[in-house]
Amino acid sequence: MYREKPQAGIDYILEVEDVRVEFGGVVAVDGAGFRLRPGEILAVIGPNGAGKTSLLNVVSGFYKPRKGRVVFEGRDITRLPPHARARLGLARTFQHSELFRHMTVVENIMAGLEPWRSYSIIDAAFWTPRAQRWEEWAREKAERVIDLLELHEYRDRVVEGLPPGVQKRVDLARALAQDPKVVLMDEPMAGLSREEKEDLARAIVEVNETRGISFVLVEHDLEVVMDLCDRVVVMDSGRVIAEGPPSKVANDPRVIEAYIGG
Numbered sequence: 001m002y003r004e005k006p007q008a009g010i011d012y013i014l015e016v017e018d019v020r021v022e023f024g025g026v027v028a029v030d031g032a033g034f035r036l037r038p039g040e041i042l043a044v045i046g047p048n049g050a051g052k053t054s055l056l057n058v059v060s061g062f063y064k065p066r067k068g069r070v071v072f073e074g075r076d077i078t079r080l081p082p083h084a085r086a087r088l089g090l091a092r093t094f095q096h097s098e099l100f101r102h103m104t105v106v107e108n109i110m111a112g113l114e115p116w117r118s119y120s121i122i123d124a125a126f127w128t129p130r131a132q133r134w135e136e137w138a139r140e141k142a143e144r145v146i147d148l149l150e151l152h153e154y155r156d157r158v159v160e161g162l163p164p165g166v167q168k169r170v171d172l173a174r175a176l177a178q179d180p181k182v183v184l185m186d187e188p189m190a191g192l193s194r195e196e197k198e199d200l201a202r203a204i205v206e207v208n209e210t211r212g213i214s215f216v217l218v219e220h221d222l223e224v225v226m227d228l229c230d231r232v233v234v235m236d237s238g239r240v241i242a243e244g245p246p247s248k249v250a251n252d253p254r255v256i257e258a259y260i261g262g
């Protein structure tokens with residue numbers, strides 16, 4: 001179900017170059033970028049308002065940058081809409097759960113496969129074999145990630161009222177059902193208990209190690225970042241101010257200044 005690790009020879013699976021995002025007079029991202037290696041878990045950190053979410057939204061296609069480029073597996077995808085990026089293997093999860101609250105876990109995961117839907121509204125209305133085939137295909141994909149993320153006991157429960165840690169796993173499952181090569185996660189640990197954070201971190205590591213899926217996490221919890229990530233990019237005021245392994249970045253005076261001064 002999952003794609004092979006990208007071939008040796010590709011240095012970077014994702015390259016984000018010189019991005020600028022403006023909202024009216026506010027410059028949210030001011031020439032920032034990063035590069036992601038195949039199989040890497042990369043964190044983007046920085047004080048509130050640094051531009052992390054805006055940068056991630058440019059990568060997933062939700063924001064159009066004023067300037068800059070997003071290159072995925074050597075292909076310029078800057079102008080592609082989010083669903084086209086998802087089809088290429090770039091999935092995302094959301095800062096505030098965007099799950100359909102009144103739908104079940106399995107239905108939410110299948111809804112994430114919408115960019116692959118191959119039947120028309122007419123097929124749906126008459127429940128044609130074409131529609132049935134898609135439904136079977138999507139259900140099988142959903143079942144596999146339910147296994148992978150151990151969501152069996154929740155599969156037929158509506159999302160509303162599930163513990164936050166389970167909702168985050170469902171959100172991750174929805175992204176993983178898309179067979180991504182890269183998953184972008186916006187503050188995956190926000191609002192979780194310590195135990196829930198550990199569970200989610202374990203799931204991310206397992207998927208990374210067994211499936212070779214790369215991750216970009218925007219994350220505030222520095223303890224999680226230090227434990228989980230191979231490399232860290234630090235943003236402040238829309239720019240990247242430091243980059244490197246967690247241990248190096250944690251001791252960088254510019255980073256300490258941004259957090260204390262920020």
Ligand SMILES: Nc1ncnc2c1ncn2[C@@H]1O[C@H](COP(=O)(O)OP(=O)(O)OP(=O)(O)O)[C@@H](O)[C@H]1O
Pocket residue numbers: 023026027028029046047048049050051052053054055
């Ligand atoms: N939709 C928007 N409209 C106007 N201004 C925005 C919008 N989104 C972000 N901004 C502004 O852009 C700047 C960067 O915001 P962004 O959310 O990208 O930062 P962040 O690093 O993700 O912050 P946080 O850690 O608090 O989520 C901030 O000044 C913010 O107020």
